[in-house]
Each structure stands twice: as structure tokens, then as C-alpha cells.
Amino acid sequence: MGFTDEIKRRRTFGIISHPDAGKTTLTEKLLLFGGAIQEAGAVKSNKIKKGATSDFMEIERQRGISVATSVLAFNYKDKKINILDTPGHKDFAEDTFRTLTAVDSVIVVIDVAKGVEEQTEKLVEVCRMRNIPMLVFINKLDREGKDAFDLMDEVEQKLGLTVTPLSFPIGMGYDFQGIYNIWEKNINLFSGDSRKNIEETIAFDDINSPELEKIIGAKPADKLREELELISEVYPTFDRQQYLDGKLQPVFFGSALNNFGVRELLDCFIEIAPSPRPKDSDTRTVQPDENKFSGFVFKIHANMDPKHRDRLAFIKIVSGQFERNKPYLHVRHNKNLKFSSPNAFFAEKKEIVDISYPGDIVGLHDTGNFKIGDTLTEGEQMAFKGIPSFSPEHFRYINNADPMKAKQLEKGIDQLMDEGVAQLFTLELNNRKVIGTVGALQYEVIQYRLEHEYGAKCSYENFPAYKACWVKPEDPKNEEFAEFKRIKQKFLAKDKYDQLVFLADSEFSIQMTQQKYPSVKLFFTSEFD
DSSP states (O other), X not given: OOHHHHHHHEEEEEEEESTTSSHHHHHHHHHHHTTSOSSOOOSSOSSOTTOOXXXXXXXXXXXXXXXXXXXXXXXXXXXXXXXXXXXXXGGGHHHHHHHTTSOSEEEEEEETTTBSOHXXXXXXXXXXXXXXXXXXEEEOTTSOOOOHHHHHHHHHXXXXXXXEESEEEESOGGGOOEEEETTTTEXXXXXXXXXXXXXXXXXXXXTTOTHHHHHXXXXXXXXXXXXXXXXXXXXXXXXXXXHHTTSOEEEEEXXXXXXXXXXXXXXXXXXXXXXXXXXXXXXXXXXXXXXXXXXXXXXXXXXXXXXXXXXXXXXXXXXXXXXXXXXXXXXXXXXXXXXXXXXXXETTEEEEOSEEOTTOEEEEEESSOOOTTOEEESSOXXXXXXXXXXXXXXXXXXEESOGGGHHHHHHHXXXXXXXXXXXXXXXXXXXXXXXXXXXXXXXXXXXXXXXXXXXXXXXXXXXXXXXXXXXXXXXXXXHHHHHHHHHTGGGXXXXXXXXXXXXXSOHHHHHHHHHHXXXXXXXXXXXXX
């Protein structure tokens, strides 16, 4: 198979949703279809002690929420599928935003009873900003929920999308009988038996066939015909180009837990979803089919294996082929590195790969060379764009609770910050360390991981800050900047990359500072070019 065929085979996507909408369950069922796992472990059910394949960190098993973004790959039909499972919990939004820089398309999961929730709105906004193709999966149809048309209206209004259903439920909740697959024009009946792995499908070329009454009953048959007619009048016909341009979003219905409607979703997805897309760097746009390799780090995970203190840097391959043991340029350090054991991910297993293609995610063992956003090339000086740090919402001093373990604490904090779990600010005035996070749950995760992975204990105390603003003076030598630094000295800190940050204590304080020192520019993200 040639290089361009390998690119065309690949589908790299992320699954995003509000917590509890069933994202991890959907991921598992997709793996089941790909033959990557034999038995799905329902995430919250205690009956199955197996635990979900994609949640591998201890703290996730305890809480039943996905904290780290995991990478799962499998083959289905003739396609190579890479899923980036993102944490739904809003406290881990930053990790999810960064993962969205590495996907070519997205599946948005929505709970039939709760409809569109706030976390989904934020994530979809990021996808809209980047024109990422989106497909919507409305989940949990076997439960009582909102009417299908109302749900689609809600998706259009709250998320600003233009939808067109490619499958449609027959009944809902207790009356749920199955799904009519508009894309393939066939019916899939629901037996309510979640143990059956894959359901049988009955093909219908003609929705007006009297066979339909026999199978689902006269009333539901009439209702289905009416609804399908309404759909063809109200919703636009599916157009793949519009979907790829981010202008049209197909909708599927199903129940991931009962493995229902998932095959329809997957079969249509592999046909219509984009293969790896071009990506912008600071110098040019890079096409996937270029001969020379390039890629970027979108995530770093420390201690993948607690027995070995290893860090794994996750690299999304943008162009060319990544080959084992071949030297590549680490652009920020301007030095060549080579990797003897690049990992690919296959469900829960990691395996060493000799060659990877655009769209693939490779895990590289890292001894501290990488930071999030780093670019690797075959020698070209360029950096991929669009992986910022956001201003945290919560700030706390971090204190060492065990003086004997100062070294372990420092190492632990250092590695967790490289991972992008949170941000570290060192105050200019007294060198005290302040940790800023997007969500409060992060502090618990940091404390837990410092203790269990590094043997260090920490305690926190409140630090009264409202936002972190990255500071960029128009002229670092002028009087105004010097005065700003003098007046605000107790609010000034350096971030991990030694950039100056103003930890403002209120919205008012930011406004006053901007009025008083107009030549000192403040930014809420660390990426300002």
C-alpha cells in the first residue's frame, strides 16, 4: 500500500461531551466493533469489575471519570482509526482544548434526557472556531428523553450548528423500538438485550412497504413515515463537502450502553470523515502528503507505568513518515533526537512501531526534552500553531508538607506542569510557588499524584488572584513599564517558560492597569504572536 493510500485510510478524531453523556461507553463500543477488545466494561457498573479500557489512571478508576486523554487505535473494514478520548469533566478543559488541535474531526455526544449542556457548548465553540468537521451522536435512547425534533432544534440553537439527521429513532424511552438508518435506508430493531454484541439489521428499500407494519406495528409505522417526510422537508440533504467545511453536522441516534446505533454511526463515519488535514505552522501550511516528516507534541503523560518513572510525549504526525531510529530536529532546542521505541496504542496495549503515517499518534519516551506544543521536523525550522495555555481560574500557594521530601516535591511539580495538568507561577517578590488550574478538581489530582507517584506531600493555601495575564510591553526599556513593575511587584510572577505574568486580583484591577499603563499589553493566553 502506497504512502498516499495510508494517509487516505486514516481517521483521527476526538469524542467530546459533557460528563456522563456516555462518551467512554461509546469509545468502548467502537473498540468492540473494531475487534480491539472482546468484552466492554461498563464504566460505572460494579457488576463488571473489568473497568473501562480507556481509563487507565488509578484516580480515574476511583472516580469513574476520564481525567487523562487516552489514545486508542484500531482497524475497522479497511480503515485505520485513531480515537482521542478527551476528559468530559470541565476541570480538565485545557487538556481537551489541546487534544482538539490534534484531531481531524469530532464526534459530539449528547444525552437524550439532558440535551445540550454547558461543557458541550464550550468545546463545540472551539471546534467551530477551527472549522473542525463535527458529527453528533444523541445517546441513551432507551431512556425517557426529549423529543428527537426538539433535541435537534436545541443542538441548532445552543451550539449554532446546522444539522441533518442520518438516522432516526422509532419511538423513544419505553416505546423505543429501533432506528431507521436514513444513510443506508434500513431498519435496525432494538431487542433491549445489551449482552448481544451486534444486532441484526433488516433492510428496507421502500419505507412504504406493508412489511413495516408487521415488524413495528401500524401506529409506529405511520408515525415513522410522517417523521421521515418531515425530515426531508425541514432539514438539508447531507452534503459531504459542507460537512468537511464545518458548515453541516450529521446527527445519529442510539444507545451506546446497549450497543445500539453505534455500527450505523461507525459505518457512515469512516466513509464521510476526513482523512488527515493540512495544518498551519508559523511559516506555512503543511500538507499531509509531503515527503518530509513533521509533527507536534499535544500532550505529555508522566508515569504511564508506575514501576518505571517514564514520561510519554504524544506526537500527532502532520506530514511524511515517522521512522524508528531516524534522527529528527527538535525545533525549540535546535538539536537532533532519535527514538528507538516509538509506541503506538492499540486499545490498552502499547506496541513499538517502525513506521507511522500522518494522522497517527505516536508516544515517544521522554527524559524531559519535550514541552507541550514542541515541533519535530526533518530539519525545517518551523513551529505548529494553536496550542496555547489559557489563564487559570483558580490559584493556590503550594507548600511542602514534608521537608524531608523537598526534592521529590520539586521533581513531581515540575513533571506534572510539563504534562499541562496545571500551571506553575513563581512570584518575583519571594519565589513562592503558586499553582493555577482551570478547575478546582485539579488540586486533588495533583495532591494525589504527588503522593502516589513521587512520594511527596503538599498542602495548599489560598492565593487571591482572579486571572493570570501574560505581560508584553511595547518597549521593555521605557519608564511606564518600569513603573508598572514597581507598583505591581507583589502580583508579578514568572511562568514555566520564564514569561512575565501579572496575577490580577480582580476584573477592575485589570481595567485600571490597562488604562494606567497603555503600552503594557495584557493577554489571557500564553500564545500571542
